[in-house]
Amino acid sequence: MNLSNALHPTLQNYLETLPLFHDMLPDLGIGLTDTEKWLTYLPGEKIDIGARAGTKINPKEPLADCIRKNITIRDEVPPEFFGLPFTGLAAPIVHEGRVIGALAVQLQRQNEKKLRCISDQILDALGNANNRVEAITTSSEGLSKTSDKLLAQSTHAMAEVKNTDEVLNFIKRVADQTNLLGLNAAIEAARAGDKGLGFAVVADEIRKLSFETVSSTEKIRQTLTNIQNAVNEITASIQEVVVVGHEQASYTDEISEIFTKIETMSKELNKYASEL
Numbered sequence: 088m089n090l091s092n093a094l095h096p097t098l099q100n101y102l103e104t105l106p107l108f109h110d111m112l113p114d115l116g117i118g119l120t121d122t123e124k125w126l127t128y129l130p131g132e133k134i135d136i137g138a139r140a141g142t143k144i145n146p147k148e149p150l151a152d153c154i155r156k157n158i159t160i161r162d163e164v165p166p167e168f169f170g171l172p173f174t175g176l177a178a179p180i181v182h183e184g185r186v187i188g189a190l191a192v193q194l195q196r197q198n199e200k201k202l203r204c205i206s207d208q209i210l211d212a213l214g215n216a217n218n219r220v221e222a223i224t225t226s227s228e229g230l231s232k233t234s235d236k237l238l239a240q241s242t243h244a245m246a247e248v249k250n251t252d253e254v255l256n257f258i259k260r261v262a263d264q265t266n267l268l269g270l271n272a273a274i275e276a277a278r279a280g281d282k283g284l285g286f287a288v289v290a291d292e293i294r295k296l297s298f299e300t301v302s303s304t305e306k307i308r309q310t311l312t313n314i315q316n317a318v319n320e321i322t323a324s325i326q327e328v329v330v331v332g333h334e335q336a337s338y339t340d341e342i343s344e345i346f347t348k349i350e351t352m353s354k355e356l357n358k359y360a361s362e363l
Contacts, residue, residue, distance in 0.1 A: 094121075094126070095121070095182065095187050097182050097187060097188075098119065098180065098187060098188050100125060100126060101119050101188075102181065103192065103306055104125060105117060105119055105127065105129065106129065109129040111173050112130050112131075113131060113132050114132050114133045114134075114194075114242060115131045115134070115192055115193065116117060116128070116129065116130050116131040116134045116135060116136055116173075116192070116193035117129045117131070117190070117191070117192050118138055118190075118191040118192075118193075118194075119188065119189075119190060119191070120144060120150065120154070120188050120189050120191065121187065121188040122186060122187065122188060123143065123144060124140075124141055124142060124143050124144060125139065125140060125141065125142040126140055126188070127140050127143065128142075131193065131195070133195045134193050134194070134195035136169035136170075136171070136173065136193055137169055138169070146167055147168075148164065148168045148203045148347075149162040149175055149177060150165060150175065150189060150191055151179045151182065153177035153179055153189050153191075154177075154186050154187060154188070154189050155179070157179050157181065157186050158179070159176075159177065159178045159179070159281075159318065159356070160175070160176070160177045160178075161175070162175055163175075164193075164231070170197075173193045174194040174195075175191065175192070175193050175194075176188070176191070176192040176193075176194070177189050177191045177192075179188050183253060197307070229235045235329060237325045237328075237362060238322065238326060238329055240290045241318060241321055241322040241325055242322065244318050245315065245318050245319065245322065249315070250308075252308075252311070253313050256270070258279055258300065259300075259301060259304050259305050261300075263301070264299075264303075265293060265294075265296070265300070266293075266294055266298065270294065272293065273294070282338050293331075301343070302362075
């Protein structure tokens with residue numbers, strides 16, 4: 088330790104008691120100066136600004152203002168002075184109204200502030216992400232409900248198409264019976280000879296109508312079959328959409344739960360940073 092032989096007795100007393108004070112607060116960096124230079128510096132477990140006995144006081148740093156203006160200072164010291172940012176506290180040592188030196192204390196709070204800042208940014212980002220996930224979840228639920236409704240309507244349409252088969256079968260049976268009746272009527276008209284000619288014409292028209300009805304029924308049946316096939320394909324597609332919609336809703340719920348857990352951890356991180 089390089090000290091002046093003319094060290095003021097008051098500063099000498101501080102110099103001797105400073106290690107005891109530092110032992111009680113090992114996290115802090117503590118130093119003692121006269122009006123021009125550092126007399127000693129005890130680095131903390133969390134901070135070491137690199138000052139040593141004999142190091143000149145930078146006239147631009149807050150410590151110089153403390154000595155020059157005889158004021159107690161608490162300030163954020165930028166990294167250009169000692170290579171790292173820190174919170175500095177400096178109190179002048181006065182003897183008979185004259186500043187003879189200063190006691191300087193350093194706290195490494197910048198990391199905690201940065202940690203808190205990062206934590207706040209994480210919380211903000213998670214909040215925004217969570218809002219978007221909730222919006223996606225709501226949209227997925229709406230899609231799922233719409234898909235369920237479409238599936239129900241498609242199923243109902245299939246049932247209605249199937250019901251038409253019964254109607255067509257009934258029409259075909261009626262047409263077949265009509266054809267049979269027309270055939271019987273033609274036979275009876277032939278037996279009646281000339282007296283049955285008019286009735287034979289009617290019977291022939293009835294049979295033609297029966298044949299046309301059967302033909303039209305088959306065309307309708309084919310058209311309905313095509314419609315039913317198309318509805319079946321639509322139903323299959325809707326079922327796939329329903330499955331995807333339910334899976335998407337499930338996935339977004341899981342993502343939302345993950346975001347909630349991360350948000351809780353970030354809040355704990357923020358609390359921890361505040362307590363450092």
